[in-house]
Amino acid sequence: MTRVIHTGDTHIGYQQYHSPARRQDFLAAFEQVVEDACSDDVDAVIHAGDLYHDRRPELPDLLGTLAALRKLDDAGIPFLAIVGNHESTRGGQWLDLFERLGLATRLGSSPHVVGDVAFYGLDHVPRSRRDELDYQFDAHDQTHAVLVGHGLFTPFVHGDWETETVLSESNVAFDAMLLGDNHVPDVAEVGDTWVTYCGSTERASASERDPRGYNLVEFSETIDIRRRTLETRPFEFISVELAGDEGIERVRQRVREFDLTEAVAIIELTGEGETVTSAAVETFATEQGALVARVTDRRELDLDAPVATDVSFADPDDAVRERVREMGLSTAALDVEETIRASKVADSNVREEVKTRLAERIDDDLSAFTTAESPQAGDGDGKADADDGDEVADPDETTEVSDADEADNEKVAAVADAVANGGTDGEAIREDDSDVNSDAETETDAESNENSSLGDFA
Numbered sequence: 001m002t003r004v005i006h007t008g009d010t011h012i013g014y015q016q017y018h019s020p021a022r023r024q025d026f027l028a029a030f031e032q033v034v035e036d037a038c039s040d041d042v043d044a045v046i047h048a049g050d051l052y053h054d055r056r057p058e059l060p061d062l063l064g065t066l067a068a069l070r071k072l073d074d075a076g077i078p079f080l081a082i083v084g085n086h087e088s089t090r091g092g093q094w095l096d097l098f099e100r101l102g103l104a105t106r107l108g109s110s111p112h113v114v115g116d117v118a119f120y121g122l123d124h125v126p127r128s129r130r131d132e133l134d135y136q137f138d139a140h141d142q143t144h145a146v147l148v149g150h151g152l153f154t155p156f157v158h159g160d161w162e163t164e165t166v167l168s169e170s171n172v173a174f175d176a177m178l179l180g181d182n183h184v185p186d187v188a189e190v191g192d193t194w195v196t197y198c199g200s201t202e203r204a205s206a207s208e209r210d211p212r213g214y215n216l217v218e219f220s221e222t223i224d225i226r227r228r229t230l231e232t233r234p235f236e237f238i239s240v241e242l243a244g245d246e247g248i249e250r251v252r253q254r255v256r257e258f259d260l261t262e263a264v265a266i267i268e269l270t271g272e273g274e275t276v277t278s279a280a281v282e283t284f285a286t287e288q289g290a291l292v293a294r295v296t297d298r299r300e301l302d303l304d305a306p307v308a309t310d311v312s313f314a315d316p317d318d319a320v321r322e323r324v325r326e327m328g329l330s331t332a333a334l335d336v337e338e339t340i341r342a343s344k345v346a347d348s349n350v351r352e353e354v355k356t357r358l359a360e361r362i363d364d365d366l367s368a369f370t371t372a373e374s375p376q377a378g379d380g381d382g383k384a385d386a387d388d389g390d391e392v393a394d395p396d397e398t399t400e401v402s403d404a405d406e407a408d409n410e411k412v413a414a415v416a417d418a419v420a421n422g423g424t425d426g427e428a429i430r431e432d433d434s435d436v437n438s439d440a441e442t443e444t445d446a447e448s449n450e451n452s453s454l455g456d457f458a
């Protein structure tokens, strides 16, 4: 019998909500998986990609990873892994460094045997290059064969990579596919093959509400896939429905019902009620002990009504969103703006993602490049003045708030300027990513769905 831990989508280095504590959490989740692997004495830890949140982890992230991998190595537990879309670079992968140090094995088309199982790897491959794949693998002589892959595979929701195609074109008959990319854990049987996602180990987005964890997979006569949950940072999801005359007091009352100590508080306002600024709610939640608080105001606001001109720098994203909405940009321009500022696309992957999205638009829908006919408001100069935004929530806002890095606010101003001035060379946009031209092609279709509240994967 061979027993392994199947984990993935660790996203080490993700400074979610700009919080250094959150960055620590992603590493801590990986450390916990390693602890469990050691105390359980499993035969291997299988990592299905996205160990890192982006392709440029910082030194503390790398040192933390090395310490964890060394611990596994000391316990004699091999770490077998592939490369995910978030961390992929054109040159060598971080995983190659760990392999060189003797702390990891990068899985590929040759079998790596643990117990009586032959493990193979299939790194993330952008959709545009999948037709070139031949799914040819070296032969093995083991009882079981497993393919470790990263991508959105069918039959799971949002799947764009046909599992049937992979299995039928492969010259190796796989008993199981251990997958990463979709952050929602799941299991299905495709023909005679078990196909499973282990899910992410920390909440990489507020849409990941269920407890996080990993898979414990046992290979004997049969294949047994079990899920184990991890202790992660508490998230409190607080929904407040406001009646006509209710405002900040009602929100405070509701927030007090929760123990927010060291928690991430995700607060959603619905119904009607008075103007409530996100900043006031976030400040209150933080005073109640929350590590981080984020507010999404889903109320239909009357845009003609006079609005309190209460400028909040606690959430400049709100101000930027509002100004961008007023500019009457084309769908394509909004798409670019959203990719750069609001989506969860890692900074270092933004350029490639924008290119992919624009290419798709050019192929499918040229009308997306037409400027919207009647901007809803605006002061006429067409420029995004991020500093004069009123505190108004965008009723269309469906994403979780403010995953963007600090740099994103600068970038959106640059984009807004470029678009408003008819400039398309985007020099200012590329400024802080100047070496990106030489970086890998990474398609991150997954993240693009985030704003249609499908953000369960990345």
Ligand SMILES: [Mn+2]
Pocket: 009, 010, 050, 084, 086, 181, 182, 457, 458
């Ligand atoms: Mn991921």
